[in-house]
Every structure is written in structure tokens, then in C-alpha cells.
Amino acid sequence: MAEVRFQSVRKTFGKVTAVDDVDLDVADGEFVVLLGPSGCGKTTLLRCLAGLETVDSGRIHIGNRDATDLPPRRRRISMVFQSYAVFPHLRVRDNIAFGLKMQKEPSRVIKERVESVAALLGITDLLDRYPSQISGGQRQRVAVARAIAVRSDVLLMDEPLSNLDALLRLQMRAELKALLLELGATTIYVTHDQTEALSMGDRIAVMQGGRIVQLDTPLEVYDHPTEKFVGDFVGTPPMNFLAARVEQNGGGQVAQLSGGTLPLQGVGDLVGRDLFLGIRAEAIAVEAEPSDHAIRAAVVVNEPLGSHNLITVRAGTDLLKVSAGNHFFPEPGSDVWLRLVPDKIRWIDRDSGKAVAVTRDQAVAPA
Amino acid sequence: MSIRRRKQLSRVMLYTLAVILALWTLFPIYLITLGAFSTENAIYSYPLQLWPHHVTASTLSFFVNSAGVIPSLERSVWVLLITLALSLGVGLPAGYALARFKFPGANLLRLGVVGTRAFPIVILAIPLAATFIRWGIDDSVLGVAIAHTALALPFAILTTSSIFAGISVELEEAAMTLGCSRASAFARVILPLALPGLAASAIFVVVLSWNEVFAASTLTVLHRTLPAQVVAVLDQALLPYRFAGGFFLLAPPLVMIFVIRRFLFGMWGQVVK
Numbered sequence: 001m002a003e004v005r006f007q008s009v010r011k012t013f014g015k016v017t018a019v020d021d022v023d024l025d026v027a028d029g030e031f032v033v034l035l036g037p038s039g040c041g042k043t044t045l046l047r048c049l050a051g052l053e054t055v056d057s058g059r060i061h062i063g064n065r066d067a068t069d070l071p072p073r074r075r076r077i078s079m080v081f082q083s084y085a086v087f088p089h090l091r092v093r094d095n096i097a098f099g100l101k102m103q104k105e106p107s108r109v110i111k112e113r114v115e116s117v118a119a120l121l122g123i124t125d126l127l128d129r130y131p132s133q134i135s136g137g138q139r140q141r142v143a144v145a146r147a148i149a150v151r152s153d154v155l156l157m158d159e160p161l162s163n164l165d166a167l168l169r170l171q172m173r174a175e176l177k178a179l180l181l182e183l184g185a186t187t188i189y190v191t192h193d194q195t196e197a198l199s200m201g202d203r204i205a206v207m208q209g210g211r212i213v214q215l216d217t218p219l220e221v222y223d224h225p226t227e228k229f230v231g232d233f234v235g236t237p238p239m240n241f242l243a244a245r246v247e248q249n250g251g252g253q254v255a256q257l258s259g260g261t262l263p264l265q266g267v268g269d270l271v272g273r274d275l276f277l278g279i280r281a282e283a284i285a286v287e288a289e290p291s292d293h294a295i296r297a298a299v300v301v302n303e304p305l306g307s308h309n310l311i312t313v314r315a316g317t318d319l320l321k322v323s324a325g326n327h328f329f330p331e332p333g334s335d336v337w338l339r340l341v342p343d344k345i346r347w348i349d350r351d352s353g354k355a356v357a358v359t360r361d362q363a364v365a366p367a
Numbered sequence: 368m369s370i371r372r373r374k375q376l377s378r379v380m381l382y383t384l385a386v387i388l389a390l391w392t393l394f395p396i397y398l399i400t401l402g403a404f405s406t407e408n409a410i411y412s413y414p415l416q417l418w419p420h421h422v423t424a425s426t427l428s429f430f431v432n433s434a435g436v437i438p439s440l441e442r443s444v445w446v447l448l449i450t451l452a453l454s455l456g457v458g459l460p461a462g463y464a465l466a467r468f469k470f471p472g473a474n475l476l477r478l479g480v481v482g483t484r485a486f487p488i489v490i491l492a493i494p495l496a497a498t499f500i501r502w503g504i505d506d507s508v509l510g511v512a513i514a515h516t517a518l519a520l521p522f523a524i525l526t527t528s529s530i531f532a533g534i535s536v537e538l539e540e541a542a543m544t545l546g547c548s549r550a551s552a553f554a555r556v557i558l559p560l561a562l563p564g565l566a567a568s569a570i571f572v573v574v575l576s577w578n579e580v581f582a583a584s585t586l587t588v589l590h591r592t593l594p595a596q597v598v599a600v601l602d603q604a605l606l607p608y609r610f611a612g613g614f615f616l617l618a619p620p621l622v623m624i625f626v627i628r629r630f631l632f633g634m635w636g637q638v639v640k
Contacts (some may be wrong), residue, residue, distance in 0.1 A: 051539050072543040085541035089559045102546025150545065 002063030002076070002153035002186060003028045004049065009058035011044055018044040020057070020210035031180060031187045035194060041210040042190045045085060046156055046170035049188065051075050063153055073102070078152040082159040084143035086131045092118075092142050093127040095291050099150035117149045120179065120214070137168045144176070157189045161196065173199060193235045198222060223280075224346060228353040231278050233348065237310065237321040238265065241348065244277040246270040258316025260295040262340060267347075267358055275356065276348040278286070283344035286311060287325040287337045294337035299330045313338070383452025397405050397618060402610030403427055410606050430611030439596035440615070443577060444623035445470040446592055451569060454519040455527075459565070473515070477528075477535040480521045488518065492585040501584060506587050514582040519572040526571070528562035529537075531557065568626055 004026040013017040021043045026032045032221060034042035037152050045052040049060055051072035059068045067075045078099065093114055100110045118124045121141045126134050131142065140160065160176070161169045166340050177200050191197055197204045198218040206214045206221060206229075214226045225231035231239030245256045246264070248271050255277060262277075287294060297313035297320065304310075308323045313336060322338060326330040330336050347356040381513040402410050404422050430436060465473060495514060499505040504513070534557055542552035583595040591599060604612070 050540075050544055052543070073546045073548060074542075077544060079541065079544045081537045081541055083535060083537050085537040086533065087538060087541070087556055089556075098542070099545035102551075146541075156544075218460070249538065 003030075003061075004186060004188065005059075005061040005111035005152055006045070006049070007059045007061070009045070009060060009248060010056045011048055011053060012056055013024045015209050018154055019048065019055075019191045022210070024205060024212060024215070026186060026188060029186055031189065031200065031202045033197040034190045034207055035186065035197040035204050035234070036192065036207035038192060040207040041123065042192075042207050043158055045207070046079075046188060046190050047157055049075075049154070050077055050079050074243075076104055076153040077156055078147040078154075078341070079148050079156040080143050080147045080158065080160045082162060084136075084139045084163075085140050086142050086146070088131050091127070092123065092129055092131070092134070095131070095142055096127075096145045096149050098146060103150065117145045120148075121145045128320055134362075137164055137172070140164060140172065144179075147184070148179075153186065155183075155185045157187065159191055160189075162191070162193070165252050166202055176200070195236065198234070202235075206233065206263075207343075225345075226355045227277060228278070228348045231348070234282065237281050239280055239346070240279045240318075240320045240322075241276040242315070242318045242320070243276050243346075243350065244275045246273065246275065257295065258318055259297060260315065261347045262295065262342075264291055264342060270347060270356065273356070274350040277340075278348050279324045279340055279344055279357075280356070281310070281321045283341040284320070284322040285339040285341070286313075286328065286330075287339065288328075288330065290337050293340070294339045296335055297334050297338050299334050299336055301332060302329060304329075311336070396617060399610055399613040402607070403614035405610075407607050410412060410610065426607040426637045427614070430608050430615070435591070435596055435600075436593070439591050439593045442590060443593040445508045446512045446515060447573060447576045448584075449509065450515040450519060451514040451572050452571045454488075454523040455565070455569060457516075458520055458523030458568070459527050459533060462529075463531050465524065465528040466531035467539075477525075477558055480524050483517065484521050488514075488582050491517075492582055494628050495582070508590065508591050511583050511587050511592060512576075514586055515576045515579055518579065518582070519575050522571060522575075523568050525567040527561075530561050530568075530630075533561050533564075534586065570620075570623055570627055573623055577620055578616055 005025075006024040009019055009022045010017070014305070021220050022041075022045060024032075024045075036042045048055050049062075049067075051067070051074075054222060055068060060067055060357055061067060062075055062077065077252055087098065090098065096114045096117060097110050100113060105113070114127070115124070118127055121144060123138060123141050126138055126142070131139055134142070139161070144160065147157075161172055164172060173196060179291060189200065198221075201218055203215060204218055204221045205212045208227075214221055215228050216224075216226075221230060221234055223237065225234065228241060231241065233328060242257050242259075246253050246267055247256060248268070249263070249314060252263060252265040253267050253271060255264055257277065290296065295315050297315035300312040300314055300319070302309055302311045304326060306326065308326050309328055311322050311324055311328075313320050313322060315338060320338070348354065348358050401419055402415070403426055405419055405425070406421050406423050406425060409416060409419070409421065412428070464470070465477060492514075496505060499507075499510045499513075504510040538556050538560070539549075539552045542556045543549065547555060578594060580594040580598050583592045584598055587595055591610075594616055597604075597609075597616065601609065
């Protein structure tokens with residue numbers, strides 16, 4: 001196992017900058033997820049680490065070695081591809097043994113290792129089959145088995161679950177996480193599925209336009225996005241963003257929203273700025289009756305999701321998604337009252353789209 | 368007319384058409400084979416007997432023992448082997464490069480490769496003969512092989528390139544992350560997967576070279592290949608000689624196609640993906 005370090009890594013394809021000056025340190029045994037929409041450079045970054053792309057500038061270290069100019073086979077990495085890339089002309093057994101054979105391990109070791117890895121992934125019965133004789137989910141297991149059999153320093157995964165159907169993906173996600181935890185492998189995992197990122201990673205690197213815009217623990221990325229983009233991209237539903245303007249009001253401040261006002265305290269440095277008020281659906285209490293400081297909103301649509309109801313409401317000119325109990329069924333067009341939990345509010349500068357630092361204990365408003 | 372009847376009718380028509388097409392191809396082949404294995408008397412008999420009464424190798428042995436047949440047969444084999452080696456030796460790497468790498472002029476190259484076939488061999492043969500005389504390879508096995516390579520190479524390049532393009536790059540990359548260099552990834556993963564397709568383009572090259580008569584006739588005088596030899600003496604030849612010659616030209620490609628085709632389908636069983 002080893003740590004990984006990207007230093008100012010840059011990669012362009014013609015005029016397109018796929019990876020733009022990325023720095024990233026991954027600790028030994030850590031599970032880092034590269035998350036972003038398609039075309040954000042996450043796969044290119046992974047391929048640079050694998051040696052399948054050469055970087056334009058910058059250095060890549062794996063362990064204590066500078067791997068920037070090494071071919072893939074000398075980097076001590078292994079990779080699970082999106083298409084699995086299981087060799088069709090080799091039996092499952094020989095697929096898993098492929099890397100070990102290339103390392104010229106004695107055949108006794110290869111046999112043992114193949115069997116133990118196959119047992120770990122529950123594919124012992126399939127060892128003598130050809131890939132064309134097994135299902136997609138099983139092929140995915142073969143690809144993982146092949147990658148972990150070589151005991152590489154770093155395990156790379158490029159959207160390994162994206163070709164599975166929803167149910168299998170859910171099952172494999174948990175299984176894969178448990179497996180990687182057990183192996184203690186340094187893992188870099190690329191996905192565009194934010195649920196996968198939140199549920200699996202030790203840390204998430206959210207990427208956009210070839211840059212890492214936020215590198216944090218899943219909870220931090222979810223609760224405290226550093227940019228509007230991150231709040232929009234991470235979480236189902238995305239974070240709500242309301243155009244807001246903070247004004248001084250006696251000893252405290254008040255946020256002017258299009259649908260009403262919200263009294264605040266300790267956000268004096270925000271006064272006079274054009275902002276977005278960012279808040280998660282579950283940090284908004286929905287009530288049928290008006291109360292102090294609650295904002296009136298009209299119900300647009302109610303989507304019962306079993307565990308809770310997802311209600312789309314209009315407050316002033318803003319559309320919000322809020323979550324309510326699964327027995328709350330307001331009529332579309334009727335009014336509800338929203339109470340925003342003040343310490344769950346994230347302030348975003350409207351021009352730059354970046355989060356505005358407000359020390360959290362100051363942001364707490366009166367109950 | 369009911370839909371069912373209409374379906375039946377179109378089915379009948381389809382099969383009738385298939386039978387006609389099959390007969391169109393198979394009947395001449397049958398006649399040649401029949402002639403090649405019949406006695407001289409049977410060949411000349413009228414009306415023609417469509418069922419062999421005396422299967423004999425005498426016509427074939429008469430042909431094989433005719434002057435110039437054995438040496439021309441040997442030359443044909445040599446031409447074929449050299450053509451195959453040159454076509455695949457150049458065509459395979461070229462096809463791989465076209466499939467895998469983006470390089471300036473790739474499209475131009477692709478166009479140029481097809482463009483070489485824009486000029487029929489009839490037009491090229493005379494200048495080619497003049498050039499070969501200058502090079503001192505006129506009337507030789509090598510000369511004919513080079514001409515055949517020129518005919519077969521465009522096909523070899525384009526088919527191998529589409530075969531390689533059909534094999535996922537990720538397979539090659541997976542091999543490279545598992546300890547292969549590009550060369551060993553090619554040898555261990557890509558080549559085995561490409562083999563059925565490559566065999567198919569090899570068949571084409573073999574059939575083309577074995578049966579090619581125009582370039583072979585123009586470029587050789589004394590050292591003819593089998594088709595050139597047969598054509599050269601066709602006017603004076605007796606009927607048994609013609610049938611036997613035809614059979615010799617016909618049989619090897621047919622055997623090639625049937626044997627290798629079976630082998631191809633049996634190999635990986637499934638489409639590579």
C-alpha cells in the first residue's frame with residue numbers, strides 16, 4: 001500500500017483542458033472518490049495516475065517513487081474499468097491470474113491467490129467459465145478480483161458500478177466498500193453518482209472543469225459546500241438556493257428573501273451583499289399553520305417517497321424542495337409555512353458562486 | 368388473400384430465389400468437378416451425363432503430368448506464400464496503427480489505400496511490367512507476388528484496421544495495467560481476439576493470389592503461375608485438361624473457405640465485446 005500525490009498535474013487534449021493544475025494528496029489506505037459531472041476531468045486524472053495518459057506538466061508520486069514517466073506496468077497500480085475489460089478469450093480463472101502470471105509468480109502461489117480472491121468475491125463456481133458465459137454483475141466481480149489479486153499499491157476504479165442495474169448496484173456498493181475496508185487498500189474511485197461518493201469515500205474530491213473545487217469528508221461536502229456548484233451537484237434533492245440580501249436591523253440582521261424576511265444574528269459582515277441562501281431540504285421544517293418568522297410558500301407538487309414526502313413549493317419567486325413527514329399531504333396550490341434552521345444555512349456570494357465564510361457560532365439565530 | 372397465405376407465398380419466393388442463386392454458383396462448380404473426375408470418353412459423350420459412372424483420377428493425372436503444370440503449381444504456391452507474408456506483414460501493423468492511433472494524415476492514408484484500387488490492374492500491368500524489367504524481377508515469382516500484394520494490401524489494411532477497431536481499447540489498457548507492455552498486451556490479448564478476423568482476411572489474400580490471372584499472365588513469360596499457365600494454353604488445350612485445370616484452381620480456395628470458416632466460428636464461440 002502507498003500514498004499518492006498529484007502535484008500541479010495538467011493534461012490537455014488539443015484545446016480542451018481536461019485536468020487543470022490539480023494538487024491532491026491521498027493518504028496510505030485512504031479511499032478517495034473523484035466526483036463530478038461528465039467531462040469534469042475525473043477519469044482523465046485517474047488515467048494519468050494509471051499511466052494510460054501522459055501528463056502535460058506536473059508530477060505524480062506513488063509511494064516514495066516519482067511515477068510520472070513510468071509505464072503503467074511499473075506503477076504498481078491495478079484498475080477496474082467501467083466496461084470491466086474482462087478478457088473474453090480467457091477463462092475467469094486465467095483472467096484473475098493474468099497479472100500474477102505477468103509478475104511470474106510461482107504457479108502454486110497463483111492458484112492459491114486466485115482461489116482466495118475468488119472466494120472473497122463469491123465467484124468460485126465460475127472459475128472455469130468464459131466471460132461470455134456469465135452475467136454482467138459476475139463479470140464486474142471478475143474485474144474486481146483480477147485487480148485485487150495482484151496486491152498493487154493503489155487500486156483505481158473507473159465508475160465500476162455504473163453498468164449494473166439499480167438493485168445490483170446498491171448491493172455491490174456495500175459489498176465493495178466492506179471489501180476495500182478489509183483490504184485496507186489505497187483506493188481512488190471515479191464516479192458521477194453522488195450517492196455512491198457520499199456512501200463510500202473517506203474523502204470526496206468534487207471536480208468541475210478540470211479542477212478540484214472541494215476536497216472534504218462526505219458529510220462536510222454535503223453540509224458545507226464551498227461553491228454553489230457543489231451544493232447543486234451533491235445530494236438528492238440538490239441544495240435549495242434562494243436569492244437573499246442581508247440588512248441591518250437593530251442589534252441583529254435580517255435576510256430579505258423574495259418570499260419574506262428571516263431574522264438573523266451575528267452575520268453583520270454579510271450586510272449589503274448579494275447572496276444566495278443555501279439550505280438543504282431536510283433543514284426546512286414545513287408547517288400547515290403560520291408562526292413567527294415562518295415564510296409562507298405555495299405548494300406546487302407533493303411527491304411521496306415512502307420514507308418521507310418531497311414537496312416542491314414556491315416562496316416568492318423561488319422554487320424550493322423541502323421534505324416533510326410521509327403523512328403530510330397539503331393540497332397543491334395551498335399555503336404552507338417554512339421554518340429554516342438558521343445554523344444549517346450556507347451563504348454563497350451571488351457573483352462568484354463561492355461560499356462566504358461565516359463563523360458558525362455567530363450564525364446562530366434566536367430560537 | 369389472407370396475411371398467412373401472403374407470408375407463405377413470400378417464403379416460397381424467398382426459397383426459390385435462394386435455390387436459383389445456389390444453382391447459379393454450384394452448377395458450374397459441379398460440372399467442372401464432374402469433368403475432372405470423369406474419363407475422357409465421358410467428357411466427350413453426348414448427351415452429357417450428369418452423374419459420374421466411372422470416377423477416375425486419370426484426367427487429373429493427365430493434367431498434372433502435362434508439361435509445365437507441376438512447376439507452375441509450385442510457383443503459384445510460392446507467389447501465394449510471399450503475397451500472404453507481405454500483405455499481412457505490412458497490412459497488420461498498418462491496420463493496427465489506423466485503428467489505435469490518431470496521427471496527422473490518417474484519413475489521407477485511408478483514402479490513399481482505397482485510391483490504389485481505383486486503377487484496374489489492366490491499366491497498371493504494362494507499366495508494372497516495364498518497371499519490373501528495369502528492376503530485373505520480370506518473369507519471376509517475386510514480381511508476381513509484389514503485384515498480388517499491391518492488389519491484396521488495401522483490403523488487408525482496411526479489414527485488419529476494422530478488426531482492431533472492434534476490439535475495445537480498454538482490454539489493451541487493462542493488460543497494460545496488469546503488467547504488459549504495449550507489445551505483450553498486443554500478443555496476449557489483442558492478437559488472440561483478432562485471430563478469427565485476421566484469418567478471414569488471410570483467406571481473401573490466398574484466394575486472390577491463387578486465382579489472379581491477368582497480372583500473372585502479363586508479368587510472366589516462361590515462369591508462369593498455374594492460372595497463367597492454364598490460360599496460356601487454353602486455346603490448344605483438350606477438354607479434359609481444361610476441366611482438370613479448372614478444378615485445380617477451384618478446389619484449394621473452396622477447401623480453405625470451408626475449413627477455416629468452421630474453425631473461425633468454433634474458436635471463441637461469441638462475438639468479442
